[in-house]
Amino acid sequence: MEKEKNVSTYNQSVSDDSALSRRDRKKARKRRIKESKRQTGFYAFRTKDAIIRAIKAILVGIAVALLVGGIYTIITKVIPLTLYPLHPLVIALVFISMFLVLGIVMAIAFVPAFAISFFGLRRGDKSFAKTIDEQFYLKESMQTMLEHAGDNSEMASLQREGVKEKVNGLRHRMLKPKKLYIYIISVLLSALFIWITFCIPYRIIKEEPVTATFKLTDMQEKKLKQIEASVMSSDMKSPAKEEVAEEIAALTNALKVTTDFDTAKSLVELSVGNGSLEGHIDMLTKKAGTAYALHDILVEDDTAFVREIGRLLTKLDSERFKEKREIIRQSFVHKDFSKQDEEGVEIEIDMEKVTSDTVKLLRDNASELKRALELSGIDSADSLYMALLKVTIDMEALASELEDGSINYHNAVGRDEGKGELINVISNGIYFALDKQNISYSVGFGASDEIREMFPEFGLKAPQREDNKNEKKENDKEDEENDEEKDTDGGAGDGDVFGSNDLIYDKEHGQIKYGEVIDKYHQIMNSSSYTEEQKKIMQEYFDILYRGLEDEKGE
Amino acid sequence: MENEIIKVYFVGDQIPAEENNNTPRERVKMFSQKVKAIKDELKKDVVGQGEIIDNVIVAIVAGGNVLLEGVPGVGKTRLVRSLGRVLSLPFSRIQFTPDLMPSDVTGANVVEKDENGRLNTKFRKGPIFANLVLADEINRATPKTQSAMLEVMQEHKVTVGNEVHKIAEPFFVLATENPIEQDGTYPLPEAQMDRFVFKLIVNFPSDADLVDIVKMTQKTLDETASAVITGEEILEMRRLASDVLVADEVLRYAIKLVSGTHPELKTCAPSTKKYVKYGASPRAAQALVTCAKVKALMEGRYNVSYDDINELAYPVLRHRIKVNFTAVNDKLGVDDVIEMIIKETKKVKK
Numbered sequence: 001m002e003k004e005k006n007v008s009t010y011n012q013s014v015s016d017d018s019a020l021s022r023r024d025r026k027k028a029r030k031r032r033i034k035e036s037k038r039q040t041g042f043y044a045f046r047t048k049d050a051i052i053r054a055i056k057a058i059l060v061g062i063a064v065a066l067l068v069g070g071i072y073t074i075i076t077k078v079i080p081l082t083l084y085p086l087h088p089l090v091i092a093l094v095f096i097s098m099f100l101v102l103g104i105v106m107a108i109a110f111v112p113a114f115a116i117s118f119f120g121l122r123r124g125d126k127s128f129a130k131t132i133d134e135q136f137y138l139k140e141s142m143q144t145m146l147e148h149a150g151d152n153s154e155m156a157s158l159q160r161e162g163v164k165e166k167v168n169g170l171r172h173r174m175l176k177p178k179k180l181y182i183y184i185i186s187v188l189l190s191a192l193f194i195w196i197t198f199c200i201p202y203r204i205i206k207e208e209p210v211t212a213t214f215k216l217t218d219m220q221e222k223k224l225k226q227i228e229a230s231v232m233s234s235d236m237k238s239p240a241k242e243e244v245a246e247e248i249a250a251l252t253n254a255l256k257v258t259t260d261f262d263t264a265k266s267l268v269e270l271s272v273g274n275g276s277l278e279g280h281i282d283m284l285t286k287k288a289g290t291a292y293a294l295h296d297i298l299v300e301d302d303t304a305f306v307r308e309i310g311r312l313l314t315k316l317d318s319e320r321f322k323e324k325r326e327i328i329r330q331s332f333v334h335k336d337f338s339k340q341d342e343e344g345v346e347i348e349i350d351m352e353k354v355t356s357d358t359v360k361l362l363r364d365n366a367s368e369l370k371r372a373l374e375l376s377g378i379d380s381a382d383s384l385y386m387a388l389l390k391v392t393i394d395m396e397a398l399a400s401e402l403e404d405g406s407i408n409y410h411n412a413v414g415r416d417e418g419k420g421e422l423i424n425v426i427s428n429g430i431y432f433a434l435d436k437q438n439i440s441y442s443v444g445f446g447a448s449d450e451i452r453e454m455f456p457e458f459g460l461k462a463p464q465r466e467d468n469k470n471e472k473k474e475n476d477k478e479d480e481e482n483d484e485e486k487d488t489d490g491g492a493g494d495g496d497v498f499g500s501n502d503l504i505y506d507k508e509h510g511q512i513k514y515g516e517v518i519d520k521y522h523q524i525m526n527s528s529s530y531t532e533e534q535k536k537i538m539q540e541y542f543d544i545l546y547r548g549l550e551d552e553k554g555e
Numbered sequence: 556m557e558n559e560i561i562k563v564y565f566v567g568d569q570i571p572a573e574e575n576n577n578t579p580r581e582r583v584k585m586f587s588q589k590v591k592a593i594k595d596e597l598k599k600d601v602v603g604q605g606e607i608i609d610n611v612i613v614a615i616v617a618g619g620n621v622l623l624e625g626v627p628g629v630g631k632t633r634l635v636r637s638l639g640r641v642l643s644l645p646f647s648r649i650q651f652t653p654d655l656m657p658s659d660v661t662g663a664n665v666v667e668k669d670e671n672g673r674l675n676t677k678f679r680k681g682p683i684f685a686n687l688v689l690a691d692e693i694n695r696a697t698p699k700t701q702s703a704m705l706e707v708m709q710e711h712k713v714t715v716g717n718e719v720h721k722i723a724e725p726f727f728v729l730a731t732e733n734p735i736e737q738d739g740t741y742p743l744p745e746a747q748m749d750r751f752v753f754k755l756i757v758n759f760p761s762d763a764d765l766v767d768i769v770k771m772t773q774k775t776l777d778e779t780a781s782a783v784i785t786g787e788e789i790l791e792m793r794r795l796a797s798d799v800l801v802a803d804e805v806l807r808y809a810i811k812l813v814s815g816t817h818p819e820l821k822t823c824a825p826s827t828k829k830y831v832k833y834g835a836s837p838r839a840a841q842a843l844v845t846c847a848k849v850k851a852l853m854e855g856r857y858n859v860s861y862d863d864i865n866e867l868a869y870p871v872l873r874h875r876i877k878v879n880f881t882a883v884n885d886k887l888g889v890d891d892v893i894e895m896i897i898k899e900t901k902k903v904k905k
Contacts, residue, residue, distance in 0.1 A: 130804070139851075139856060139860035139861075139863075140802050140804075140805055140858060140859070140860045141856070141858055143804060143805075144800045144801070144802040144805075144857075144858035144859075145858075147800075147802050148800050153798060154579035154798070155579065155799060155800060155857055156800060157579070158579050158580065158857045159800050159858050162856065162857050
């Protein structure tokens with residue numbers, strides 16, 4: 001009777017719909033659908049389904065967490081574990097922290113896996129109704145009911161009643177999770193996986209970590225002494241000179257008692273006042289722009305070591321300057337073509353050729369000098385500028401006279417000799433008048449290289465100049481392109497080996513340090529009964545070896 | 556009883572509201588009671604054949620024609636005769652023979668003298684003008700005569716000359732045929748076959764049923780089934796059944812099943828490709844869904860299920876599908892092929 005009442009009530013509400021607006025009809029339809037779902041126990045099934053989904057999502061989460069945990073465990077097993085000192089407490093702490101991390105990793109993996117599964121496994125009403133129909137043999141009643149939930153026909157209301165009756169006869173608890181075994185198997189497989197990973201032994205290193213030992217070699221000590229001596233003999237003013245010398249001496253003493261390579265390295269780095277000289281040197285070089293400016297900056301640096309390097313570079317550059325000046329001077333001095341054979345008979349010379357060569361030489365020099373003057377930036381009113389300009393004019397005039405035969409070669413030489421003194425005077429200025437920027441730049445590079453080359457002396461890797469880095473990159477590209485032409489067998493090493501603690505192969509002892517070998521040879525040389533002449537030859541050999549390696553580095 | 560007025564409604568006619576004031580539940584209840592009553596009465600004359608009886612009832616309620624196929628003596632004609640009495644409807648029997656003419660079935664215009672002695676043509680109705688027609692041994696008539704059945708079976712009207720004569724509803728043709736005797740028979744045209752909603756195979760009765768048959772016929776050969784349902788009630792049952800709900804997915808499944816019998820379609824079942832020469836017409840899909848609704852209601856449900864479709868697929872499709880030589884060679888009957896198609900369509904469904 002009550003059921004009949006429900007149906008009639010429902011029909012009553014349906015008939016009322018016709019009087020409603022379209023929007024209200026829609027609302028009423030939605031309300032009916034909701035009511036139908038409630039009456040037929042659809043929501044109750046939904047709740048049960050949510051529980052089942054949650055169970056499945058938990059299983060998925062566990063499986064994923066175990067899987068991720070297993071991967072983490074494998075990683076911890078693959079990476080060697082250094083446990084020193086091997087105190088039980090240390091070991092316990094390490095393992096506790098590892099398991100804590102494992103737990104955190106698994107928890108992190110579980111949460112998204114659970115969330116994705118829970119919401120991913122959610123089915124639409126239709127799909128869920130289909131499941132209910134299949135599980136409870138409802139003969140598609142639930143699906144049909146859902147489809148016609150908003151239907152206002154008599155048959156639809158009867159159908160709803162029918163579904164309600166059927167569902168009331170069912171126990172919602174009987175809603176079985178579909179394919180639950182797959183989830184359980186996944187968890188079991190993941191558990192098996194993590195168990196296997198637990199069985200993999202740790203790569204525990206129980207020995208004391210081997211640290212590289214250091215012993216200041218004779219060569220290194222000698223080099224330091226040289227630097228100290230050069231400082232003392234330099235033009236540096238006191239007390240800076242003494243300070244630098246003391247600092248170098250202190251470094252030498254400290255290195256003598258140091259047995260740990262890392263400590264020695266730190267000491268050297270500290271003594272130069274900068275953990276990484278590369279940046280410092282590059283910064284200074286860039287700031288300087290020219291070799292002279294670099295010298296000035298280096299000698300005024302806060303670090304005594306850098307100041308000393310600046311001084312050494314000044315000295316080095318003055319020598320180079322001398323060489324350069326000589327080359328220039330030579331180009332202005334004529335050559336003596338009057339040659340004699342062994343018996344003193346004068347050799348006949350092709351004077352035409354000599355004349356033409358001289359003309360060419362004079363014009364080339366005049367042209368070069370003129371170009372240098374233009375580029376030098378020297379004021380044209382400057383006396384030096386005027387003198388140099390006159391030289392170029394004279395040289396060109398002389399060349400013209402020689403060429404048109406106004407004068408002969410010997411007359412020209414005589415006139416040239418008269419200018420010898422003038423050439424000597426002005427050759428000093430020519431250096432400054434030449435392409436200043438080019439010279440300064442090359443000298444700047446030289447200075448930078450000198451500093452860099454000192455690094456291997458202390459077992460440090462020489463920092464690479466920024467320009468070289470770029471150059472190297474370009475070269476690498478070219479090498480890749482010309483891969484077939486690449487010679488992999490050649491090369492004399494990188495030059496960092498000399499005097500360092502790098503390992504080399506020794507037939508008797510296997511891997512030994514290069515510095516030790518050199519020291520050993522020195523000791524043998526000094527302690528044995530070689531004659532002074534033999535010792536000198538051997539010393540020269542070592543010097544050549546040392547210089548050769550340095551030249552390679554320079555190249 | 557004499558004063559009882561039987562109102563006859565045609566398909567599509569709306570029953571006046573005052574005559575349809577029963578609650579839905581009462582109407583459904585009436586439906587079940589009537590079905591039960593029909594079954595009970597038929598069982599008085601026909602022993603066994605429960606499934607055949609059920610399907611015949613389904614077809615009648617759905618408004619379709621039925622073709623009963625079986626060896627002689629299994630009770631085909633008796634079943635239809637009994638049904639004629641149970642339904643309390645005008646019943647006629649046409650014994651199909653090779654010399655039967657179309658006019659013998661549909662009727663013809665005859666010349667008659669009226670009271671004034673003038674000659675007039677008058678249409679004399681043939682035996683087809685009944686609500687329930689038993690077309691016995693239908694395959695013995697010539698194609699010409701069988702063709703005369705096409706219009707009446709589908710449209711429930713007869714056209715003679717320029718006149719169209721409507722046949723009262725409900726109208727059913729229940730035909731029988733003998734699958735063994737082939738001499739002097741004419742295979743039914745496909746168009747006519749398609750007009751039968753079901754083709755039911757009446758099998759030889761079981762031993763137990765045979766015992767009952769023998770015992771029953773020893774007493775009397777009279778058929779005792781009595782009328783329990785009127786034409787109006789059948790139409791009401793049909794209307795009620797047509798309201799039964801079908802879920803979209805179930806409907807799509809029924810259509811997929813029918814279209815799956817067409818080997819020329821890409822979506823057909825693999826067995827169709829292999830064994831079917833040509834598939835069922837769209838009438839099959841209509842028949843399948845309509846009959847499934849009746850079947851669902853007969854089982855006390857208000858919605859059609861997959862099982863309804865699957866069970867009715869055999870009688871609906873077996874005379875509409877033509878198997879090829881491969882099926883014959885593999886010793887597969889139409890029902891075997893239908894079974895395969897159902898299984899393959901189910902897989903697609905899932």
